[in-house]
Structures are given as C-alpha cells and as structure tokens.
Amino acid sequence: MVIATVFLTIIGMTVGFLLGERHRDRVRASVQTGSETPTTDISSEPSGPLCPDETIRTADSLGLPSDLRQIFKIITDNRTVVWICQDGAGSLYYQSQTKSDQGPLVQGKNGLFLSQVNREGEDEYLATAENGTQFVVNRQQLEVHFADGRKTQVSDVDRVE
Incomplete structure (x- = not known):
C-alpha cells in the first residue's frame, strides 16, 4: 500500500x-x-520557411511550441540534412535526417529531433541529446561527439540553404 x-x-x-x-x-x-508594440523591425521572429512537417508534429507531441521556422539548413557529403529551427519565443531546435534521398523523414528511424540547442557563433550551433552526445553544425561541417567515447564523426557540408 x-x-x-x-x-x-x-x-x-x-x-x-x-x-x-x-x-x-x-x-x-x-x-x-501580446505586450510588444507593433514595429517595422521583424527580425526578432524567424521569417524563413517552415521546418519540416515531421519536426512540427514532433514538437507539438512533446508539448513544445510548433511555430518552427528554419533559420539554418545544411546538406552534408553523406546526404545528411540538418535543420536548425526557431520558435516565436527564440528557442532553437535541431532536426536531422540521414540518407535523405532514401525516403521521408521518420523520427527514430532516419530522423533526430533535439530541443537542447545553443547558438555558438554566427551560423554555428551545438545540440545536445539526452545521452550527452553533442552535435556541432556550421557552414563547413557536422560533427558528432559521442558521449560513450566513440570516435568523433565529421561530415563535410556540400550545401548551405
């Protein structure tokens, strides 16, 4: 009892x-x-394209804001796509899709959504998974620093969008 x-x-x-x-x-x-005075400067909210539908659905299912806009996107030499998304309050999110040419984005299969993201510099972001693995993404490369001690994985960026 x-x-x-x-x-x-x-x-x-x-x-x-x-x-x-x-x-x-x-x-x-x-x-x-609600408390902001209307202004012509709209740079405080992201104005890029919407993040992938699967990203928005995942954020919503986790109780996170779903007004996610793409502020940074790379495609690596091994066909991994990484989106950095931002909500209306300024919080950042990481979404990746491995082997993007082999089907749709599916979380837990070829997709990874992370909500612990920090801006490290201009066009450089650090995302941390629950297990401590860290993902550093910038205009030159995607680095995966494994928490379990495996060798760091580095992929070169083919394209920035």
Whole structure:
C-alpha cells in the first residue's frame, strides 16, 4: 500500500511538472507576442520557411511550441540534412535526417529531433541529446561527439540553404 502511494505521488508530481512547464512556455510566448508594440523591425521572429512537417508534429507531441521556422539548413557529403529551427519565443531546435534521398523523414528511424540547442557563433550551433552526445553544425561541417567515447564523426557540408 505504501509503495503504491509513493508510486502514484511520483507520477502525479511528474505530470504536474510537465503541465507546469507547458503552461509556462505558452504564457511566455503569449507575453512576448501580446505586450510588444507593433514595429517595422521583424527580425526578432524567424521569417524563413517552415521546418519540416515531421519536426512540427514532433514538437507539438512533446508539448513544445510548433511555430518552427528554419533559420539554418545544411546538406552534408553523406546526404545528411540538418535543420536548425526557431520558435516565436527564440528557442532553437535541431532536426536531422540521414540518407535523405532514401525516403521521408521518420523520427527514430532516419530522423533526430533535439530541443537542447545553443547558438555558438554566427551560423554555428551545438545540440545536445539526452545521452550527452553533442552535435556541432556550421557552414563547413557536422560533427558528432559521442558521449560513450566513440570516435568523433565529421561530415563535410556540400550545401548551405
């Protein structure tokens, strides 16, 4: 009986935390858009093309903002495509697709979506997976630094869009 009570308490706390975070993100987004004075400078919000549909669906399913716009995109020499997306509040997201010429983007199969992304410099971004693996993407290359100690994987960029 005590174990069940503890287990249910943990579940309740987790759900409450997740709902609170989701609410906080929505409030932050509405405060930013609702309190701004109209201006002709629209550079604060991304104006690029929408990110891939699969990326938007994934963000939405995780309770993240789904107003994602592409601010950076590369295609590597081994046909990996990486998009850096930005929501209306300025948060960054990483989406990659390996072997992009062999079918549609599918998360967990040939796609990887990450929400822990930082801008490291002009056109350089660092994305970190839950397991600690880090992805550095810029105009020259895509580097994958594996958390388990495997050798760093480097792919050269063929094209920047």
